Amino acid sequence: MHASFTLRRTQYVGVLTCLTLLAGGCSMFSGEAKVHKNAKGSVYLKEIADWSFEASHPAVIDHMTMLKVIKGVVTDSASQMPADGSKPMRVFSDEDAVFLAPLLAQGLSQAKPEQIVGFKVSSSAGSGAEPTAGTLYIRNGSFHLTIAPSKDNRTSGFVPNAVARIEKAPSFVAMGSSAVTMIIDQQALAKAPMPASEPVAVAESTAPEQESMAAGQDLQANAFPYSESAALNGDELLNKKLDELRDAREANKLKDSEIAALKKEAARMKKELRQRAEEVKALKATKASAKPAQKKKSAEARKVR
Numbered sequence: 001m002h003a004s005f006t007l008r009r010t011q012y013v014g015v016l017t018c019l020t021l022l023a024g025g026c027s028m029f030s031g032e033a034k035v036h037k038n039a040k041g042s043v044y045l046k047e048i049a050d051w052s053f054e055a056s057h058p059a060v061i062d063h064m065t066m067l068k069v070i071k072g073v074v075t076d077s078a079s080q081m082p083a084d085g086s087k088p089m090r091v092f093s094d095e096d097a098v099f100l101a102p103l104l105a106q107g108l109s110q111a112k113p114e115q116i117v118g119f120k121v122s123s124s125a126g127s128g129a130e131p132t133a134g135t136l137y138i139r140n141g142s143f144h145l146t147i148a149p150s151k152d153n154r155t156s157g158f159v160p161n162a163v164a165r166i167e168k169a170p171s172f173v174a175m176g177s178s179a180v181t182m183i184i185d186q187q188a189l190a191k192a193p194m195p196a197s198e199p200v201a202v203a204e205s206t207a208p209e210q211e212s213m214a215a216g217q218d219l220q221a222n223a224f225p226y227s228e229s230a231a232l233n234g235d236e237l238l239n240k241k242l243d244e245l246r247d248a249r250e251a252n253k254l255k256d257s258e259i260a261a262l263k264k265e266a267a268r269m270k271k272e273l274r275q276r277a278e279e280v281k282a283l284k285a286t287k288a289s290a291k292p293a294q295k296k297k298s299a300e301a302r303k304v305r
Contacts, residue, residue, distance in 0.1 A: 032118070035107045036244075041121035041131065043103040045111050048172050055137040057111035063238070064194070066101040069136075069143055069184060071195040072158045090195070091132060091147065096121050102241030104136055110248060111137070116173070135173045143184040148175045159195060163188040 033045040073091040092100065100121055107117035116137040123129055133148040145158075146169045158164040169179035 033115075035110065035117075036103050039122075040099055041119065043100070043107050043117065043119045045107060045115045046118045046135070047112075047115050050172050053172060054113045055111065055116065055139050056141075057108060057113050057115060057138065059108045059111075059138045061105050061108055061138075063101055063105065063242075065186070065190055066105050067097050068189055068192065068194060069145060070097040070100050070104075072160070072164075072184070072189075073145070073147060073182070074157050074159050091123075092121070093123055096123055096132075098237060102238055102245065106241065106245045106248060108136070108138060109245065110252075133175075135175065138186070141186050143186060143189070144181050145184060146173045146175050146179055146181045149178050158182045158184060160192055163192055 032047075035043040035045060037044075070092050071090060071094075075089050075091055100119060104117055104119065107119075111117055116135050118133070118135050120131050120133040122131045130150045132150070135144075135146045137144050157166065164182050164184040166180050166182055169175050169181040173179065173181070
């Protein structure tokens, strides 16, 4: 019986260990968890060590809203409307938006309250331009979007500016002391129109260069076509990312069912161990009470002789 009790106790400890690992999401491995990575860019989850930080994650964001978030980011030099009436210059191209939108939505759906979504993307617009990096999380009904300053994008703004305000970026996003965070109201953004599709221009472009680009519009269209085939490729990519998101949700459901089964098994083993302990205790008590009775009978037998 002692061997059986020891075996049950070992199984109980093993189940509790597995349960702890699953429930914690393998939390012993700190740092970043990759969502997606290829030559175009990467999206990952980053855990925040600050105990006071708590985001509204996981969160399910529709594709159109994510496109508005990405397409609304403009360079600081273009956040004010120029005198010639030209439009502000967007940081992310349409191709960047198609790439990032489903991945960021997937990251927000998988993120825990103590995590933020980080990303890095190589823009298709400029030759030799640095990859654009940033972070995104949701808190108190607002998107908190931070773009890392670089020689091409020193700071950032948002269009329409009525739905967003800009504050100094918190230290935990680790984007530098000059970084700013765009706090975008989620409900107001949902009512705002989708930013128009336009090629991304760098802040250092001069007026003659812009005139040259306008004169060579046909040549630029051939160099960077956004044809029906490109749109189809974008739709295929979007469908692929949506399938990955559904697979991730199914995996999370499976993980939850496994955790529930382990909890049930642990409770059953705990109850069985408690019963075994009571049986062992009762057996010891029975043996202890039986010994004096045997001595008494032996003494009476000797007295009769």
